[in-house]
Amino acid sequence: MQNARLTNSFALRINQIAARVVLAVTLVTLAGGIRAQAGIKSQRELSAIITRTPAPKLVTDGQQLEEAEKMAAQIKDAIAFLGIGESMEPLYAPNTALVVAPIDYDHIKKGMTVVYVKSNGHRVAHSVIGETRGGYLVQGVNNDEADAEVVNEGNLIGVIVQAYASSDTSFRSDLTQQLVQQGRLPASVKSHI
Numbered sequence: 001m002q003n004a005r006l007t008n009s010f011a012l013r014i015n016q017i018a019a020r021v022v023l024a025v026t027l028v029t030l031a032g033g034i035r036a037q038a039g040i041k042s043q044r045e046l047s048a049i050i051t052r053t054p055a056p057k058l059v060t061d062g063q064q065l066e067e068a069e070k071m072a073a074q075i076k077d078a079i080a081f082l083g084i085g086e087s088m089e090p091l092y093a094p095n096t097a098l099v100v101a102p103i104d105y106d107h108i109k110k111g112m113t114v115v116y117v118k119s120n121g122h123r124v125a126h127s128v129i130g131e132t133r134g135g136y137l138v139q140g141v142n143n144d145e146a147d148a149e150v151v152n153e154g155n156l157i158g159v160i161v162q163a164y165a166s167s168d169t170s171f172r173s174d175l176t177q178q179l180v181q182q183g184r185l186p187a188s189v190k191s192h193i
Helices: 001-038 042-052 064-071 170-181
Strands: 079-082 097-101 113-116 125-133 135-139 154-166
Touching: 042 125, 042 170, 064 079, 064 097, 064 154, 113 135
Parallel strands: none
Antiparallel strands: 079 097, 097 154, 113 125, 113 154, 125 135
16 A cells, blocks of 8 residues: 555656656747747848858768868868857858858948957857947847947958858748748849758
8 A cells, every 4th residue: 555655656746747847848949939030030131141141052961161171272361160059040050161251341241141259259150230330230140139249350250151061941941932022032042042
């Protein structure tokens, strides 16, 4: 009888723990869904980003950086970076290799994705959304707000001129299709994706 109570008590605890895990997973999933809807909302800014940030060329997994290095070798002073983690999503999938070329500061345009060094020493690839007296405003496509730091001549590394990935995100193709349907992008842009 006592073993039956212990077994029932143990089963009750397992069910309570399982219910908490399901609740936690549900909350994380809901938060993820909310997060996916966050970020840059301006159709004009998104159109500029799709137009001026290169779509990745798809290559065999493991070849991303090698292909980027080959391309960088063909461009004066260009460098190749491998994006680790999900920091570049939704524009680029994890492990996308980027070719970053120097650009004259005055030739930066809204929608370009630039790489710069933050004051903490981290390199960041974010899209240009505007300009202020102190430099260019940049924002990650999934971020709710522009970066606190601006891109200026002192922290600019360059602009993304090519990307290589083993897979793409659906974000670019879905957004491009939506912007073409709304008349915000010409249909010819769709063929470049």
